[in-house]
Amino acid sequence: xxxxxxxxxxxxxxxxxxxxxxxxxxxxxxxxxxxxxxxxxxxxxxxxxxxxxxxxxxxxxxxxxxxxxxxxxxxxxxxxxxxxxxxxxxxxxxxxxxxxxxxxxxxxxxxxxxxxxxxxxxxxxxxxxxxxxxxxxxxxxxxxxxxxxxxxxxxxxxxxxxxxxxxxxxxxxxxxxxxxxxxxxxxxxxxxxxxxxxxxxxxxxxxxxxxxxxxxxxxxxxxxxxxxxxxxxxxxxxxxxxxxxxxxxxxxxxxxxxxxxxxxxxxxxxxxxxxxxxxxxxxxxxxxxxxxxxxxxxxxxxxxxxxxxxxxxxxxxxxxxxxxxxxxxxxxxxxxxxxxxxxxxxxxxxxxxxxxxxxxxxxxxxxxxxxxxxxxxxxxxxx
Amino acid sequence: xxxxxxxxxxxxxxxxxxxxxxxxxxxxxxxxxxxxxxxxxxxxxxxxxxxxxxxxxxxxxxxxxxxxxxxxxxxxxxxxxxxxxxxxxxxxxxxxxxxxxxxxxxxxxxxxxxxxxxxxxxxxxxxxxxxxxxxxxxxxxxxxxxxxxxxxxxxxxxxxxxxxxxxxxxxxxxxxxxxxxxxxxxxxxxxxxxxxxxxxxxxxxxxxxxxxxxxxxxxxxxxxxxxxxxxxxxxxxxxxxxxxxxxxxxxxxxxxxxxxxxxxxxxxxxxxxxxxxxxxxxxxxxxxxxxxxxxxxxxxxxxxxxxxxxxxxxxxxxxxxxxxxxxxxxxxxxxxxxxxxxxxxxxxxxxxxxxxxxxxxxxxxxxxxxxxxxxxxxxxxxxxxxxxxxxxxxxx
Numbered sequence: 001x002x003x004x005x006x007x008x009x010x011x012x013x014x015x016x017x018x019x020x021x022x023x024x025x026x027x028x029x030x031x032x033x034x035x036x037x038x039x040x041x042x043x044x045x046x047x048x049x050x051x052x053x054x055x056x057x058x059x060x061x062x063x064x065x066x067x068x069x070x071x072x073x074x075x076x077x078x079x080x081x082x083x084x085x086x087x088x089x090x091x092x093x094x095x096x097x098x099x100x101x102x103x104x105x106x107x108x109x110x111x112x113x114x115x116x117x118x119x120x121x122x123x124x125x126x127x128x129x130x131x132x133x134x135x136x137x138x139x140x141x142x143x144x145x146x147x148x149x150x151x152x153x154x155x156x157x158x159x160x161x162x163x164x165x166x167x168x169x170x171x172x173x174x175x176x177x178x179x180x181x182x183x184x185x186x187x188x189x190x191x192x193x194x195x196x197x198x199x200x201x202x203x204x205x206x207x208x209x210x211x212x213x214x215x216x217x218x219x220x221x222x223x224x225x226x227x228x229x230x231x232x233x234x235x236x237x238x239x240x241x242x243x244x245x246x247x248x249x250x251x252x253x254x255x256x257x258x259x260x261x262x263x264x265x266x267x268x269x270x271x272x273x274x275x276x277x278x279x280x281x282x283x284x285x286x287x288x289x290x291x292x293x294x295x296x297x298x299x300x301x302x303x304x305x306x307x308x309x310x311x312x313x314x315x316x317x318x319x320x321x322x323x324x325x326x327x328x329x330x331x332x333x334x335x336x337x338x339x340x341x342x343x344x345x346x347x348x349x350x351x352x353x354x355x356x357x358x359x360x361x362x363x364x365x366x367x368x369x370x371x372x373x374x375x376x377x378x379x380x381x382x383x
Numbered sequence: 384x385x386x387x388x389x390x391x392x393x394x395x396x397x398x399x400x401x402x403x404x405x406x407x408x409x410x411x412x413x414x415x416x417x418x419x420x421x422x423x424x425x426x427x428x429x430x431x432x433x434x435x436x437x438x439x440x441x442x443x444x445x446x447x448x449x450x451x452x453x454x455x456x457x458x459x460x461x462x463x464x465x466x467x468x469x470x471x472x473x474x475x476x477x478x479x480x481x482x483x484x485x486x487x488x489x490x491x492x493x494x495x496x497x498x499x500x501x502x503x504x505x506x507x508x509x510x511x512x513x514x515x516x517x518x519x520x521x522x523x524x525x526x527x528x529x530x531x532x533x534x535x536x537x538x539x540x541x542x543x544x545x546x547x548x549x550x551x552x553x554x555x556x557x558x559x560x561x562x563x564x565x566x567x568x569x570x571x572x573x574x575x576x577x578x579x580x581x582x583x584x585x586x587x588x589x590x591x592x593x594x595x596x597x598x599x600x601x602x603x604x605x606x607x608x609x610x611x612x613x614x615x616x617x618x619x620x621x622x623x624x625x626x627x628x629x630x631x632x633x634x635x636x637x638x639x640x641x642x643x644x645x646x647x648x649x650x651x652x653x654x655x656x657x658x659x660x661x662x663x664x665x666x667x668x669x670x671x672x673x674x675x676x677x678x679x680x681x682x683x684x685x686x687x688x689x690x691x692x693x694x695x696x697x698x699x700x701x702x703x704x705x706x707x708x709x710x711x712x713x714x715x716x717x718x719x720x721x722x723x724x725x726x727x728x729x730x731x732x733x734x735x736x737x738x739x740x741x742x743x744x745x746x747x748x749x750x751x752x753x754x755x756x757x758x759x760x761x762x763x764x765x766x767x768x769x770x771x772x773x774x775x776x777x778x779x
Contacts, residue, residue, distance in 0.1 A: 310601025380640055 004317045004362045009151050009180060009295055009353035012205045014246065021249040022207060025242035033239050034230065043241050050248025057251050058182075058197070060189055060214055066231045067244050070211035071179040072102035073224075074198035077213055077235065079106045081221030082143055082173045082196060083115070089171035090140030096120040096128045096157075097338040098150050103177050107145075116140070126155035126285045126339045133165060144174050148181030152335040152351060153285030154295030156185055163192040173219060179203055179211075183254045184292050195219045201243065205355070206250030210243030255356045263354050264293040266363050270352060271296050273367045278374055284341055284349060296352045297336075299345035303377045308350060311373040317366050320351045387425055390446060391541075391550060392435040393458035395558075403564075411435065411455040411561040417623050418449045421778050432499060432543065447554055452621050454587050456556030460539070465547045467503060472510075472547050473517045476538055480518050483536055483551045484526065491530035494518070496540040503542045510540060560589030562622040567591045568671040568701065569664030571656060572627075574610045577675030577704055579618055579721040580712050584703040585673050586622050593667045594618065594625065595660045597632040612773060613724045619777040621719070628663050629771040635762045645738040647753040649683050650745050653692045654754075655763065661696040662767050672700045677707055682741035691750050 005013060029046055031039030047067070055062040068074045083093070095107050097119040111117040118136040120128045128146060137144075144166050146157050159176060166174050175196040181187060182199040189197055197214035201207055215221060215234070227236025255263065268288050274281050280301040285291060300308065305321035312319060321333075332346040341349070352366075394411060408430055416428050419439055427438040439446060443461060450459050465475045476494070484490055496510035505513060518538070519527055541548045570582040572594040582592045596611045612627060619625040635655060643651050660672055676684045683692070693700055704712055716722035742749070 306604065307602055310604055314601060380637060 001316055001365055004366055006352045006354060006358065006362075006366060007318045007320050008355040008358075009203070009351060010320055011202045011208065012355055013357075014202075014207055015205045015250060015253055017253060018206055018246040018249045022242040022246040025245040029241065029245075033241060034228070043239075046241055046245045046248075047239055050244045050251075053248045053251050054199075054212060057254065058189055058214060061217065064214055064217055066213045066215055066234050067239060067247075068211045068213055068235055069209055069240070070202070071100070071177070071198055071200035072211075073235075074179075074200070074211045074213040075100070075102040075175075075177055076106055077224055078175045078196040078198055078215075078221070079103065079110075079143065079145055080224060081234075082175065082219070083110065084222035085220045086142040086171060086173065090142045091116045092136070092138060092141040093117045093143045093145075094120065094133065094136050094141060095145045096122065096147070098122050098126060098128075098152075098155075098335045099145070099147055100151055100177055100179065103145055103147070120146075122155075122338050124339055125287070125290070126150055126153040126335065128157055128162075130158060130161055130165070133162065137165060137169060139169065141169060141172050144172065145177065146175075147177040147179075148187055149178075149185055149292045149295070150285070150335060151180045151295075152333060153297045153339070154180075154291035154293075155286045156181075156290065156292055159187060159192055159194070163194065167193055180292065180295070183251075184260070184294055189214060190216070196221070201247035201250055204250050204254060207243050207246040210240055210247045212247070259356050260293050263356060263358065266354055266358055266360060267293060267296050267352075269360065270354075270363050270367065271298070273364075274298055274370065277367065278371055281374075282345065284336055284339065284345075294354045298350055298352070299341070300348040300350065300374050301345060302381060303348045303374055304381070305348050305350050307377060307381075308348070308370075308373055311377060312366075312369060315369045315373075317369060320353070321349060387438055387440045388443060388446075389462045389464050389548075390437040390439075390450070391460040391462045391548060392437060392450070392456055393460070393553070393556075394435065394455050395457040407455070407561060407564050408435070410564050411453070414453050414455070414561050414563070414623065415450065417778055418453055419446065422449075434541075451554070451556055453561075454557055454559035454589065454621065455561035457558055458553040459556055460550035460553045462548045462550040465549060467500070467542070467545075467547060469505060469513070472540065472549070473514060475549055476514050476540065477518050477521050479549055479551050480522065480527070480536065480538060484522075489526060489528050490536055491528050491534045492518070492536040492538060493529065493531050493534035494538045494540060496542070498542040500542045500544050503547075510542070514538070514540065557587065559587035562586050562589060563591045565589035566671070567593060567664070567667055567669035568673045569660045569667070569669050570594045570673045571660055571675070572596050572611060572614065573675070574607050574614065574725065574727075575675065576709075576716050576722065576725040577677060577680075577712055579614045579675075579725065580715045580719065581673055581675035581701075581703050582618050583621060583715070583719050583721070585701060586618070590671075590673075591669075592618065592622060592625065592673070593628065593664060593669060595628045595630060595663055597630045597656055597659075599633045599636050600631075602633065602636070610724060610727050612775075614721055615773070616775050616777065617719070617721050617724065619775045623777065625775045625777075626667070627773040627775060629773060630659055630663075630766050631769060631771070632766065635759055635766060638759055638762060639757060642756040643753045646740055646742040647745055647750060648738055649741040650688050650691055650750060651754055651757070653683050653688070654695045654750070655759070657692055657695040657700070659763060659767055661698055663770060664698065666767075669698075671698050672696055674700060674702050675704055675712075676702045677704045677709070677712065680709070682743050685743045687744045687746070691745055691747055694747060 029042045031043040033044040033047055051062045051065050055065050093115050107117045120132050122128050149156050166172055173195040176194050178197045179200045183204040195216045199212050201210040223234050230236050230239055271288055282299050284297040309319050336346045412428050419426055423439040423441045425440045429436055463475050465471050494511045494514045496507045498507045539550050568585055568590050570592045572578045586592055594615050598608050615625055615627040
């Protein structure tokens with residue numbers, strides 16, 4: 001069996017078309033987009049095309065797309081940049097306890113600088129508590145930042161409801177970390193009044209080191225780094241032309257509704273087979289129908305996730321743990337912890353994340369091998 | 384242009400080793416050459432009268448940092464070689480003092496001359512006097528003051544058969560004996576803080592180390608192995624070519640886990656590791672084993688456990704850290720450059736085989752009883768046959 005890569009929430013394999021496009025950008029269109037001559041213009045054109053493709057996929061204007069180095073930078077730019085321009089209106093910031101570290105740690109830093117940060121609880125399915133959000137929202141609130149889809153569990157957050165709640169407040173920006181959402185769950189950005197939306201190329205079969213931030217027209221944010229006028233001065237520095245071109249190409253190839261349904265069916269097959277065929281296995285997060293189509297988080301009681309990962313690696317199957325190994329008192333998954341999953345089960349949690357290229361054969365093979373591995377490890381570990 | 388510079392190498396202890404002296408000196412010279420050869424365009428290393436001389440065009444700070452990792456060297460003195468002429472000696476002494484003098488304040492100094500070459504016109508006493516006077520007279524007033532007991536600046540002048548050598552600085556080396564002169568030992572290397580330090584300590588006493596690492600994929604991650612390779616690479620900068628032996632231990636561990644009582648698995652595992660390591664060490668021409676154990680640190684490091692473990696190998700097992708506290712070990716690890724790598728979090732990340740309550744007072748009878756169902760001679764033989772050898776050459 002060739003490699004079975006089911007760690008697509010960590011990163012994805014770039015599509016051949018993406019690699020081809022990047023090769024052109026590196027070998028032919030290598031000019032600086034700011035140069036006056038023809039070669040500069042050719043490079044600029046590549047960026048323009050990519051920007052247009054991405055904007056049309058998000059159903060926004062191309063002028064509202066700003067390229068960055070990836071999801072982490074987009075999140076940092078959105079949050080820090082928004083706060084810098086809104087700080088005179090208040091000190092209350094609201095986010096959730098299950099955000100990605102590139103959001104959570106920005107808020108921790110802001111908290112230490114005197115901001116009043118509220119972290120929303122989640123329920124057992126990993127979905128934020130809207131009642132709590134209502135409680136926390138006030139006239140002092142300048143930013144609400146909630147992810148679209150959780151990277152560990154695939155839980156889709158109620159962005160429409162949140163957007164209704166925040167709409168009542170002026171001087172408040174609504175940021176959505178859409179890194180795991182883009183290409184998986186369609187979010188009508190302008191309809192929902194989302195001001196800032198972070199996306200990343202390497203989660204959708206594009207290259208690493210490239211991302212973008214959607215900044216709704218009229219939203220004022222400060223840049224994080226100073227330089228020339230690229231990306232309207234919001235993100236200066238010579239553009240990563242190959243990365244951006246690859247990003248655009250990957251967006252052209254985003255899965256259709258039919259593709260997504262096929263991924264969903266594979267996820268359903270995976271979960272159903274595991275839950276029925278592997279004893280003491282349990283699904284973490286939302287149920288099969290409500291979660292994102294590409295992520296399933298499953299715990300195997302009495303097994304250490306990391307060891308299971310390495311065991312399956314021998315069969316050329318690649319997965320992630322939901323949690324870091326806790327044998328050295330590392331913090332177990334804060335996401336599963338926030339969902340109040342039993343600590344013993346957090347230790348044995350595995351994240352499966354699928355791609356449009358995943359096949360039924362791969363899923364069946366993975367479950368077959370997984371059954372053997374869990375059985376073998378339980379025999380060794382449960383003594 | 385690259386300038387060739389001279390360094391005097393002092394090597395106190397090995398000068399005292401009687402008949403073995405030549406062997407030690409030759410080993411030290413060959414170790415110095417190995418360290419410097421790759422980066423020098425011109426290199427000359429030779430010995431006369433209890434001194435080794437290094438001439439190289441390599442940048443000075445690089446020479447010093449490389450030589451500071453060569454065991455056997457006590458001091459490194461960047462020197463000038465001057466012809467056998469009193470005026471030349473005077474002129475060069477003065478220049479070197481002026482180079483070494485801080486930009487302000489009074490500095491105490493002393494000339495320390497030694498005349499091995501009796502045909503030189505001035506003897507040691509006369510040289511001290513004449514050179515001291517010359518330096519003092521020709522330096523700005525109030526900047527220098529003679530202090531024969533506790534000088535800040537020592538001008539060393541050695542009059543030898545073919546030339547005079549002058550140096551003002553004696554940079555400490557790491558001491559010890561040249562690696563390779565006292566034999567070879569198998570080091571049980573884990574990814575932790577202790578075992579690399581133990582290896583370094585025996586290297587310092589001239590022992591060539593063969594690191595042996597037990598890998599239990601999938602129970603330990605391949606990152607743990609990468610980390611051990613990194614540690615072996617750091618150790619190799621002190622001893623030269625290093626053959627890291629990776630023993631694939633999973634089958635043995637699984638079998639042991641199946642057949643032996645849980646509380647004894649740690650100690651039985653240590654015994655098996657000793658057995659395998661001894662054989663690998665023999666295969667590499669070694670005569671001892673080396674571990675990073677410190678008395679009482681963990682369950683396998685009680686006196687009872689060591690007693691039972693030590694019954695397996697016939698060769699001596701050295702434990703240079705036995706009397707050190709963790710903080711003392713960490714201090715050495717930081718100094719030799721292994722600490723930062725050792726604290727990377729991959730070590731024993733999944734300690735699947737560590738029992739909840741390991742026995743700390745197992746007797747030989749307990750262990751014998753615990754091992755009675757364990758028949759793993761074939762597995763051990765296979766592990767030794769299939770050991771993965773990773774050769775690390777730091778001079779490449």
